[in-house]
Amino acid sequence: MVNITINGKIVQAEEGEMLLSVIRRLKIDVPALCHHEAVEPLGACRLCMVEITKEDWNGWSKFVTSCLYPVEPDLIVxxxxxxxxxxxxxxxxxxxxxxxxxxxxxxxxxxxxxLKTSYEVQVDGDNxxxxxxxxxxCDAMGFHAISLVGRGHGKTVAPPLDxxxxxxxGCLSCALNCPTNFIEFSDQGNKRTIWKKDFEMLACVKCGATTITREFAEFLSRNRDIPFEYFETCDACHRKETSLSMGRIAAWTKEAQS
Amino acid sequence: MKNRFVINPVLCTGCRTCELACSFAHSVDGKMGRSRIYPLDGGMTDLWVPVACLQCEEAACIKSCLVNALRRNPETGAVELNEEICVKCMACVAACPFGCALHDQQHDLIIKCDLCGGDPVCAKFCPTKALEYKPFEPAKKKIAG
Structure with a gap:
C-alpha cells in the first residue's frame, strides 16, 4: 500500500494498480469510454487523461491516461x-x-x-x-469472433470477411457494452440477429421464456462442464421448482417433528 | 465461514418483509433494486418458501462466467458478483439450476445474493425467524422417512 494524493486528498492505493481504478473507487467522475474492468486497459479514448506531478519534480507536471498509469508512491494527481x-x-x-x-x-x-464542434463535421460518419x-x-470471453479491421480512415469493427x-x-456482450450503442442487433421472439448471423433462442421447456441463445448454451455446457439441462429451464421456473422441493422437504420435517 | 444462512419454510408467513429489506439494502442511486430473495408459495397452500441463493460449493454461475466476475468471498463463503467486471451476457442467469441469479431490468444489472457481505439484512428483519444467520449446528434428531 502506498499513499498518493488525488485532488488534495491523501488516499491509499495498491502499488501497480491503475490510477483510474483508484479514482473510480473514490467516486470521482472521470469520463472514459474505452474502459471496462473485464478487459485490459487500452487507452484508446484519451478521455481519462489526468495531470500528475510529484513534489520533487520542481513544479513540472505531465498528462497521462489514468487507465494505463500504474500507481507510484507520493504521486499527486x-x-x-x-x-x-x-x-x-x-x-x-x-x-x-x-x-x-x-x-x-x-x-x-x-x-x-x-455544444458544437469547431471542426468540419464528418457527414457519413458512424457512431x-x-x-x-x-x-x-469477445476475446476475453474466448470467442474471438470480431476484430478491428483495416487501418487509418477505413478502420472498423467487423467479423472476418464481413x-x-x-x-x-450471440451472447450480445459486444453490443450491450458498447459505449455508443453502435452495434446493431435485433431480438424478436425466438430469433436473435447480430453481425448478420441468425440465432435460435433457447426457450424454456415449461413457459417458453428465453434468456440466451442455443449456441451460447451449447458453448457453455461444452467448455465449462455445465449440464445442458440447466439451460433448458428459465430462471423463474427454476425458482418455482426450488421452492417446490424445499417446501416438500419442509413439510416432511414438519410432519416428522409433530 | 462461521455462520450459515438458514431458511426454515415452516416458520415463513409469506409477509415479504425480507423482499422489502433486500430491495432497500441493495438500492441503486437511491432507487430500490430488485430483491434477491423470493418468497414463493411453492405450490403448497400452507407453506411459503423464501428462495435465495444457496451459495453452492460447485457453483454453476461461477463456472458459466467467462470473464470471472463471480468469485467466492472466502470470509462469508458467498459467491459475489463484481458489477464492474460483469458484461451482462446472462450466462449465470441461464446456468443457475435454482434460478437464483437474476436480471434487474430496471437498473440493467445482474444480481445475486451476496449475504450482504456477512450480515444479511433479510435475516435481521424476518419477524418469525424463518430466515436466520447463525452458527451451523448439526441436526440433533435424525428424521425418519
Missing part, C-alpha cells in the same frame, strides 16, 4: 485541473466532429461545455469510436 479540462474539451470537440449523431457523445460533450471494448470483451462470424454465439 489532479483529475479536473484547468488544463485537463481543456484537453478533454479538445477531445470531445474532435469526437463531435467525427460522430455528430451519437447521443452518448453529445451528452458527455455537453457536460464539458462543448463507432474504435475503442475496441467489443473486440476485447460474413456472419462462425465463432459468434
Amino acid at each position: 489532479l483529475t479536473h485541473s484547468d488544463q485537463v479540462n481543456e484537453i478533454r474539451r479538445t477531445i470531445m470537440d474532435l469526437y463531435l466532429a467525427r460522430h455528430p449523431n451519437s447521443p452518448e457523445i453529445q451528452k458527455l460533450a455537453e457536460e464539458y461545455g462543448v 463507432c469510436i474504435l475503442c475496441g471494448i467489443c473486440t476485447r470483451i 460474413e456472419p462470424p462462425p465463432d459468434c454465439t
Whole structure:
C-alpha cells in the first residue's frame, strides 16, 4: 500500500494498480469510454487523461491516461485541473466532429461545455469510436469472433470477411457494452440477429421464456462442464421448482417433528 | 465461514418483509433494486418458501462466467458478483439450476445474493425467524422417512 494524493486528498492505493481504478473507487467522475474492468486497459479514448506531478519534480507536471498509469508512491494527481479540462474539451470537440449523431457523445460533450464542434463535421460518419471494448470483451470471453479491421480512415469493427462470424454465439456482450450503442442487433421472439448471423433462442421447456441463445448454451455446457439441462429451464421456473422441493422437504420435517 | 444462512419454510408467513429489506439494502442511486430473495408459495397452500441463493460449493454461475466476475468471498463463503467486471451476457442467469441469479431490468444489472457481505439484512428483519444467520449446528434428531 502506498499513499498518493488525488485532488488534495491523501488516499491509499495498491502499488501497480491503475490510477483510474483508484479514482473510480473514490467516486470521482472521470469520463472514459474505452474502459471496462473485464478487459485490459487500452487507452484508446484519451478521455481519462489526468495531470500528475510529484513534489520533487520542481513544479513540472505531465498528462497521462489514468487507465494505463500504474500507481507510484507520493504521486499527486489532479483529475479536473484547468488544463485537463481543456484537453478533454479538445477531445470531445474532435469526437463531435467525427460522430455528430451519437447521443452518448453529445451528452458527455455537453457536460464539458462543448455544444458544437469547431471542426468540419464528418457527414457519413458512424457512431463507432474504435475503442475496441467489443473486440476485447469477445476475446476475453474466448470467442474471438470480431476484430478491428483495416487501418487509418477505413478502420472498423467487423467479423472476418464481413460474413456472419462462425465463432459468434450471440451472447450480445459486444453490443450491450458498447459505449455508443453502435452495434446493431435485433431480438424478436425466438430469433436473435447480430453481425448478420441468425440465432435460435433457447426457450424454456415449461413457459417458453428465453434468456440466451442455443449456441451460447451449447458453448457453455461444452467448455465449462455445465449440464445442458440447466439451460433448458428459465430462471423463474427454476425458482418455482426450488421452492417446490424445499417446501416438500419442509413439510416432511414438519410432519416428522409433530 | 462461521455462520450459515438458514431458511426454515415452516416458520415463513409469506409477509415479504425480507423482499422489502433486500430491495432497500441493495438500492441503486437511491432507487430500490430488485430483491434477491423470493418468497414463493411453492405450490403448497400452507407453506411459503423464501428462495435465495444457496451459495453452492460447485457453483454453476461461477463456472458459466467467462470473464470471472463471480468469485467466492472466502470470509462469508458467498459467491459475489463484481458489477464492474460483469458484461451482462446472462450466462449465470441461464446456468443457475435454482434460478437464483437474476436480471434487474430496471437498473440493467445482474444480481445475486451476496449475504450482504456477512450480515444479511433479510435475516435481521424476518419477524418469525424463518430466515436466520447463525452458527451451523448439526441436526440433533435424525428424521425418519
